[in-house]
Amino acid sequence: MGREVHDMDIATSARPEQVIALFDRTVPTGIQHGTVMVLMGEYSFEVTTFRKESDYEDHRRPSRVEFVDAIIEDLQRRDFTMNAMALGMDGRLIDPFAGRGDIAAGLIRCVGQAGERFEEDALRMMRAIRFASVFGFRPVKSLWRALLSGKKMLSFIAMERIRAELERxxxxxxxxxxxxxxxxxxMIDEVKYPVSYPGPLRENYLRTMxxxxxxxxxxxxxxxxxGLNISADQADSLMRQWTFSNSLVERTIKLIRFDEQWMTHITSLPIEDRKEEQNLRRAWISLELACGRETVTDWLGCHQALLQELTQANSPVPVWEQLAEWGFLNSLLNQAEAWHEGLTVYELRDLAIAGSDVIECTGKKGGPWLGQLMKQLLESVAMGDLINDREALLEHAKDVVNRDGI
Incomplete structure (x- = not known):
């Protein structure tokens, strides 16, 4: 297919103990299934003894593995014809199930009976969808019929495995x-946590993916x-149920929350106030400080792409549904990028002074007032009301302490 090779799997008639004896550095990663990792220099090779499998439990894993002597029997246990090929040591392609022809035709076909393959491991149904999506291939009718009739077996599959396929x-x-x-x-209705969405699809968001x-x-x-009209709170619950990583959940939810808050601010403004750049800028900077640079960078990238998608699609503006003019949308996005690029401080550590400097110059004891004051200084510098200069910031801090009687 002209794709880059990322790993090399080796199948052999040699038994695991023979493989271990042949090489200096090995790791018995799955010796009960005949798999040994052979380490050579900076490379690792997964070497597996020819085998056939039977008595699958819960449509997930075989309870019995039998070593065999022929590559054909080994290939027979594979999921799809495109994955049931091997290259012999002599360079000869071993393709007993016509996988090469299916690749050329852009077809996904199970080895043998599709229903039997899905009975053995129900995750193969998600893998079929993934290959159809990634390669642009078409499932043959027999595979699709078996998938429709066997999709309930997905309930036996761990959510982590389904989520991994969905991510791909x-x-x-x-x-x-x-x-x-x-x-x-x-298929989505058969998993443990089906996805439901509360309102009409926002198709431009989906196309922009x-x-x-x-x-x-x-x-x-x-x-x-x-695009599914799912809020940040709903998405948080859904993503955690689907076992996405904490880091991925937090980054995605922050992005949705930023979008919700910014859109709420914009659409709540009277028409005449939407061109007040200074007020918009201050609202943007305050929100960006709260959400972080990474979140805003991702949001801007998504919405530049969304704007291009809308332009190409020549469709009405669904991004901010209550905004009437395309020109305003484009202009505001350009302004937001400029505000984003112009920010020089994001966190307290970016300021020219620290909390200890404020305590020293004011002679006051630390307390909640100090954190509030430092946040105020950060926002003032970000807005451009103060310069990020040590003396200027300390002087302003002393003025605030004296004025407010802290």
Whole structure:
């Protein structure tokens, strides 16, 4: 397929103990299934004895593994024909199930009976969707029929495994194709935590997932969840149920919250106040300080892509539904980028003074007032009301303490 090779799996008639005896450095990563990791220099190779599997438990894993002597029997246990090929030591392609032809035709076909393959491991249904999405291939009718009739078996699969496949779909080049197949098949209704959305789809958000500017799981999940009209609180609960990592959840939720707060601010303004740049700028900076630079950078990237998608689609503006003019939308986004780029301080450590400096110059004991004052100084510098200069900041701090009687 012309794709870069990221790992090399080796199958052999040699038993695991023979493989271990042959090489100086090995790790028995799955010796009960015949797998030994062979280490050579900076590289590692997964070496597995030819085997066949039977008596699958809970549509997930085989309870019995039997070592065999022929590669054909080993390939017969694979999921799809495209994955049931091997290259012999002599360079000869071993392709007993016509996987190469299916690749050329862009087809996903199970080895043998699709129903049997899905009975063995129900996750193969999600893998079929993932390959269809990532490669743009088409599931053959027999596979699709078996998927529709067997989708209830997904309830036996751990959410972590399903989520991992979903992440690959979302990060791939054609996420909408994969998501459409998941929805059309009804598979999403069979998992432990089905996704429901409260309102009409925001289709432009969903289409923007495939825009070249939108890369990375955080931004794509943000567009997906906003496209489904899912709020930050709903998304937080849903993503944790789906076992996304804490880091990914926190970054995605911060992005949605920023969007919700900024859109609420903008759409609540009277028409005549929407062109008051100074007030908009101060609201933006205050929100950016609260949410962080990374969040705002991601938001701007998503919305530049969204604006381009809207322009190309020649559709009405659904980004900020209550805004009437495209020109204002474009102008405001450009202004926001300028405000974002112009920020020189984000955290207290970016200031020219520390809390200890304020205590020393005022002679006051530390307390809650100090944290409040430092945050005020940070916002004032970010807004441009104060310069980030040690003497200027200390003088302002003393004035505030004396004025407020702290």
């Amino acid at each position: 779909v979302i990060e791939g080049p054609r996420p909408l194709r994969g998501l459409a197949l998941i929805q059309r098949s009804g 495939e825009h070249p500017l939108v890369t990375g799981l955080v931004k794509r999940l943000y567009l997906l969840l906003r």
